[in-house]
Amino acid sequence: MNLREIGEFGLIERIDRMIARGQRSLPNDLIIGIGDDAAVWKNDFHTVTVSTVDTLVEGIHFTREFSSWQDVGWKALAVNLSDVAAMGADPRWALVALSLPDRMPFDDVRRLYQGLIACARRYRTHLVGGNITKSPGSLVVSVTVTGSVKPRRLWRRDGARIGDVIAVTGHLGEAAAGLAALKKNTSVPSAVRRYRRPIPRLDAARRLQKAGITVHAAIDLSDGLAGDLRHVCKASRTGARVDLDVLPVTPSTVRLARRFNVPLDRWSLGGGEDYELLLTMTEKDFNKALKLFRKKLTPIGIVTPGRDIRFYRNGRPTGICIAGFRHF
Amino acid sequence: MNLREIGEFGLIERIDRMIARGQRSLPNDLIIGIGDDAAVWKNDFHTVTVSTVDTLVEGIHFTREFSSWQDVGWKALAVNLSDVAAMGADPRWALVALSLPDRMPFDDVRRLYQGLIACARRYRTHLVGGNITKSPGSLVVSVTVTGSVKPRRLWRRDGARIGDVIAVTGHLGEAAAGLAALKKNTSVPSAVRRYRRPIPRLDAARRLQKAGITVHAAIDLSDGLAGDLRHVCKASRTGARVDLDVLPVTPSTVRLARRFNVPLDRWSLGGGEDYELLLTMTEKDFNKALKLFRKKLTPIGIVTPGRDIRFYRNGRPTGICIAGFRHF
Secondary structure (H helix, E strand, O other): OEHHHHOHHHHHHHHHHHHHHHHOOOOOOEEEOOOOOOEEEEOOOOOEEEEEEEEEEEOOOEOOOOOOHHHHHHHHHHHHHHHHHOOOOEEEEEEEEEEEOOOOEHHHHHHHHHHHHHHHHHOOOEEEEEEEEEOOOOOEEEEEEEEEEOHHHOOOOOOOOOOOEEEEEOOOOHHHHHHHHHHOOOOOHHHHHHHHOOOOOHHHHHHHHHOOOOOOEEEEOOOOHHHHHHHHHHHHOOEEEEEHHHOOOOHHHHHHHHHOOOOHHHHHHHOOOOOOEEEEEOHHHHHHHHHHHHHHEEEEEEEEOOOOEEEEEOOEEOOOOOOOOOOO | OEHHHHOHHHHHHHHHHHHHHHHOOOOOOEEEOOOOOOEEEEOOOOOEEEEEEEEEEEOOOEOOOOOOHHHHHHHHHHHHHHHHHOOOOEEEEEEEEEEEOOOOEHHHHHHHHHHHHHHHHHOOOEEEEEEEEEOOOOOEEEEEEEEEEOHHHOOOOOOOOOOOEEEEEOOOOHHHHHHHHHHOOOOOHHHHHHHHOOOOOHHHHHHHHHOOOOOOEEEEOOOOHHHHHHHHHHHHOOEEEEEHHHOOOOHHHHHHHHHOOOOHHHHHHHOOOOOOEEEEEOHHHHHHHHHHHHHHEEEEEEEEOOOOEEEEEOOEEOOOOOOOOOOO
16 A cells, blocks of 8 residues: 555554554644644643644655745744644744755845745744755755644644634635636736735734634645635534525635636635635624624634534535545 | 855854854853754753754665665654753653655555654663655655753753863774675675664763763764864864774675775775764773773774874874865
């Protein structure tokens, strides 16, 4: 059996089980291990530590054709900050592990670091260490980000409750639209920028935390709404109902979908890399939250009993089933 | 200018400067940023957090020919634990970022994790998260390890003092001898095992800490004694004098050097991957330490004024200059 046959999430499940068996008892101060946006452990009485790692590989996550080295540096850090945001936490420290082809000009490494530094400054995170090795092939950049949050304010993936409103920040499918535009040599700056320089929703997370709103479950939309919502429902042992008519999309995403003759749902449900947050909370908390965000927080469905995720259009169930992005 | 022209350490220096300029003021709770075995930040009043990342790349750090997947998994974690040991700290949590070719059989991933899990159990570290992506070429595994130590017990790279004894744990050059044996299809189990399954010197670090011995500077020997000692001297603004006659080597390393007609110094000074600790401390502390270790701690020289590292044989200076391992 090779990895393609098992699939990415099948692989992660198997590894999770191996580790659980291998390590026998988990330490008391581990709060979240494998299976959320970040690992979480107790720090002191006041905070828990949140730590996450993500990798970008040349030829898989980016190509030189569509992204500058500055874009790659920005994105390598931003995707991790997005995971920290999805825990409701504040990022603080970043380690960068780079594997570089030795024919690479130093100027390109400099540009990559310009992007990393720009992103670190914007989100008040510090680049404090790392590791550099040669690569026989593609460039690989892994970033580890560590941050913290008060334990009672931690947003888990597995806390969704039946009846919760499912809400998303910002707009969906725009990064996929941007990538499609790049592939067709079309210039749509907002969508392209969204693909190249994702915005981790730390500001949204902070605003919700500051207002004292209780988020039951959260995940960042890196693989696409359909797949990421499935992770939340699976972890929380719930189902969900999603109203396709209200998914927030930008006018340029709609235009590009029409122009390239792509069903809009493919991007809004299945397109990854938007790095918006999906949140579930009580209706009461959602109404409070709405006042903080105006149009930038959209209710798209509710958490339901059972295990199914049902997509509705015009009030009627559709047969839609869209898989999120999987590596294998 | 490409990376080969700048060199690994030239590259790291340039990146360090860029980050220092880009981030302007460093936060007060950052204790060590780039330029030691790990990054260190304040945790609470009692401890500091130590965090480090290291990457193994197929074709650069290992080949399928010479290491099993279990060996690769073990080593990927062990090299990080060695960095933690070199800070005098205790490791606790590990994140694993894997980039895998999709034609890879699941059984090989399982074996890789068997190695990771075995090493984690042996050194009481917990695998708590990570990330898996596809790789278009080689397998790349980056491990981030986080641990802690009391702030006054932290071992820095830049604390060597003139007159300090320079000591190393264990034996030098054995991993290089093991790799050479593998390349010549020779079986020398101890040396080969040393290359495949390095032992992070956490036990030695703990013993020294427990006995209350003050270590002024420490580094783990990953690139080779000559190069790693140079890092300590550069960071500490000192020189060093090393007595080549007393470098601890195993009989099998001596035999293999003779057999392959390799100058022994090339392995003991320039061979990397031994993952022993190099420590500097006062003579008084060294004498205390010696009682804890018997033959497993060897004084090899002293810290001197100036900036030069001089190698002596039979009491006379030699012209020896051996570069440590560099990626570029």
